[in-house]
Amino acid sequence: MDTHSLSAFLEVAEASSFSKAGERLHLSQPAISKRIAALEAALGTPLFNRVGRRIDLTDAGRTLLPYARRVLAELEDGRRALSHLSGAVSGRLSIGTSHHIGLHRLPEVLRSYTQAYPDVDLDIHFMDSEDACEEVAQGRLELGIVTLPRDPPDALRMQMIWVDPLSVVVAPTHPLLREPEPKRLPTLKALAAYPAVLPDERTYTHRIVTAALQAHGVAPRIRLSTNYLETLKMLVAIGLGWSVLPRSMLDDTLVALELPELVLSRELGAVWHRGRTRSGPARALLDLLAAAR
Incomplete structure (x- = not known):
């Protein structure tokens, strides 16, 4: 069992779609299907019911789902913790932000950020602020730069910027x-x-x-x-x-x-998961955002 197969399983389970999971992971639908088939073979049980275009989790899939989430979250936390040891700001940073903030607030901040930290691979997703907060709460994005909720979920921490x-x-x-x-x-x-x-x-x-x-x-x-x-x-x-x-x-x-x-x-402002370690790239961006107030 490898993490790539677990990631594919998690994406298909949450999207109820092989094609949408492929879009999120930047893979073709056949590649996603191959990873799911390999995971099912390793576990010796089907994880999805496939009836026409409808995809549902089997009992085995529903049992595996929380474990897969925890495993991938722990591995991501480990990666972020290790990034602090070297002191280098590098690696992937996944961000969700609204179109308005992306157009009117972030350009200068991101220009300075990319110049200061050229080894960071920015993965920016444009979406409604509400969806970005949910993606951060579920651990699929590390940061959200959003309209802040007045009643934030318990899983989120927030920093007001503007x-x-x-x-x-x-x-x-x-x-x-x-x-x-x-x-x-x-x-x-x-x-x-x-x-x-x-x-x-x-x-x-x-x-x-x-x-x-x-x-x-x-x-x-x-x-x-x-x-x-x-x-x-x-x-x-x-x-x-x-x-x-x-x-x-x-x-x-x-x-x-x-x-x-x-x-x-x-x-x-910015939101991030209360229970997850912030990576070096995330900390660096939060520092630049705070300076942009």
Whole structure:
């Protein structure tokens, strides 16, 4: 039994798909199938039921799963601990981050990092912050650079890096800006009468916005949801609804509304697993992120 076969088993079990497991491990589907077959032969029992396109764990597979997770996690911790002995910052660092943070916050940090530590192999995955936190909690990624959850899972530790102020935004042609008394500030009640475009309800940003509105007895009337902030910006600019976006994204295609009773922000930062050893590359990146505050 080798770790490559165990890694393939774990990926197939979590994705319920040989092809998706291959994508995660950068292997072909036949290569994944070969590793699973070798593991099943070594153990003398099938690990998956294969019925059409459906893949489920057998009783043996379900029994093996927690042991495989522990073995691979311990080996990864050992690798990270050994990396501290030499003092050299090298090896693979797997990171999950959102598209917005990747576009607007990380470029300068990662440029400095790659120049300072050329022997680190950065493995960057772009995904929703919520998914990145889950991947770190499950041990599949070492670090997440994300919108920080207000109620983090027990498995995660967090480091706040940036405060990200948010603004309620509309198109320059939005009806709220054509009120008969242009000097009068719009109210939250007036805003809620118009459709909104927001991230979907499972996102941390959505929860921040709706909780703030609910504190004033207001609920948004959501027309469309998407988790890509650049797409939300476009939808607002063409007049499909109002939204809440980071102030760093404001330009002449948007108008930020003055709503004194609604002060919004979110925290961006790093998350890592509480029970896992941080590698040298991870520690070095966390130090650079702290300096970027």
